[in-house]
Amino acid sequence: MRHLLDFQGWTRGQVENILDTAKVMAEVLERPVKKVPALQGFTVATVFFEPSTRTRISFELAARRMSADVVSFTAQTSSLQKGESYKDTLLTLEAMGIDAYILRADSAGVPHQATRWVKGAVINGGDGRRAHPTQALLDAYTLLEALNTLEGKKIAIVGDILHSRVARSNVELLPLLGAEVWAAGPPTLLPQSLPGARLTPHLEEALEEADAVMVLRLQKERMEAGLIHLQDYIAHYQVTEKRLRKAKPHAFLLHPGPMNRDIELEGTLADSERSLVNRQVRNGLAVRMAVLYHLLVGREG
């Protein structure tokens, strides 16, 4: 594995390998001195063409915890139109000797393109609707922590599936670990198909006997584009205490954040003991450390 772009062509063994390393990293993060020298001498760049402070901080902290040097580049995509291209930006960084690039962009495929231009490892930090693989890895890690295994477990993903890279990456990854994945959302926000997932416009069907429910953030743009009506969405797709009774008694709740309380998720649920949201954030660090370690040091061919 040279890059982490999405999970196309991945094996269960490769995923488990990274999750095992993440477990070791999580232990490091429990120590009083939360730093190891594993990536000393390596330089990691976060290159964000689409702003996301949370994701960027998580990656940068992960790199620093392993003693890598970190540089960060952020640009508004509007500046791309003015001639500064993805390629130019990356080649400039390449000339500075970057070993790993964490790339984020609003368009699918930018990290894939980057691998044609730079020698360093490329990590997809979220590209358009395509993929957000480290989010899926941290979701899987969190689910394993809570459920012990994903074999035969039913995971429901709820919300705007069509435009969600988080959904796409989870739908690729979770079945590799044995999970049965359901995705539910309004018909206008549901793809025609996604390999690895059962799609339904009926929330109840997805929640039925679910072991965990992953709630997606609803973007304001979808309302502006006329694809949904907010009140209708809340009435039919908000994950509520009552609706959750369809699921297994202690079904867990996940959310990639940031949350619109009382829109996609009933506010009280977000703070309940079922919620794994804070664990997701914490595990994000360990998982990103593991990914960086695998791409830079532990290249298993």
Next chain:
Amino acid sequence: MLLIKNVMLVDALGERGPADVLIGEGRILSLSGGKAERVLEGKGLLLAPGFLDLHAHLREPGQEVKEDLASGLLAAVRGGYTDVVSMPNTNPPVDTKEAVQALRKKAQALGLARLHPAAALTQGQEGKALTEAGLLKEAGASLLTDDGRTNEDAGILAAGLLQASAFGLPVAVHAEDASLRRGGVMNDGPLADLLGLPGNPPEAEAARIARDLEVLRYAVRRSHGKPHLHIQHLSTKRGLELVREAKGAGLPVTAEATPHHLTLTEEALRSLDPLYKVAPPLRTQEDLEALIEGLLDGTLDAIATDHAPHTQAEKEMDLLRAPFGIPSLEVAFPLLYTELHRKRGIPLKRLVELFTDGPRNILGLRPLHLEEGAEASLVLLDPKERPVDPRGFASKARFSPWAGWVLGGWPVLTLVEGRVVHQALG
């Protein structure tokens, strides 16, 4: 005088030969030899009438950084084309007789392929007010089109068909319903869903073709002339069926398909490479098979390149922002000779017809066959195979989805009215 000896002939009438083709005074003087200053051994080569491309974006005026007449028309003759229709979606659009005249004059001075500029159907290609069809025709416009835009207003298209019919001009349309297409950058379907790319549904093409055929019906009923609707770059099975049905009912409609829609499918987008971003998008294998059937049964009248050059930097933008288009003038014939004739057995005579008489008919030009007295606009083709190398393109767009593909049927000599405009003899 030029003599090409022992060459096999192929045109819309069929394959025959070998012949000794004597060329002089811009004509084919004899097919059985004669005295000449220059003699070429044509053994193993094919001679065909010069190709006509109905659909090339040559980018002049305004976007010469992508292509200009000189580079575009040189690319054309290297591809075996002796005649090229340039699309009017330049900057500014070609919507006046002066603009048409200026392009023709400049192209004539270059002495490469002959240019037949298409003019805009509406002023500024804005879809609101018609251009002056009569004056444009007199200035040398070959057809009217707002290609690049999608003619949202059916009333304007109807009026355009009526007006153009009085002057014998075809109206060509980029058939896509813009509101159904939305921001689509690839074929809509399971693969677009998987890749997370906005889809452009095949129904956007079919819906617009269905509407345009009704508009054509109206124009036929109201016109005192002969309206002619030409559908550009047909890409879907359903769109093809609609055209087939309309032709069966006797409607005056013609259609073209591009080399990329005939050889590539949406699967190419798995690479997430904007190189394959084109409008209408690459479709499914089922659509491709339907198009090939359409070539054979006459639903499709011509192969047109939709040669759409861009700068390398533009094509290296991301998939949402990179422009639509593939450059193909230099590879179109070898590509289809190899992929359709050699690999799929499409008769050579039919393939050549789709590059010659098919498009000539659409423009109202006489058929061009290899016979004594015929105009010597010709292309000599070498069946020997070699890989596509875009670095050697004359087009300013030196990238290609077919880079590295091993193709035969390369044009090694192109003549326009007996004049050598391209020569690459080994």
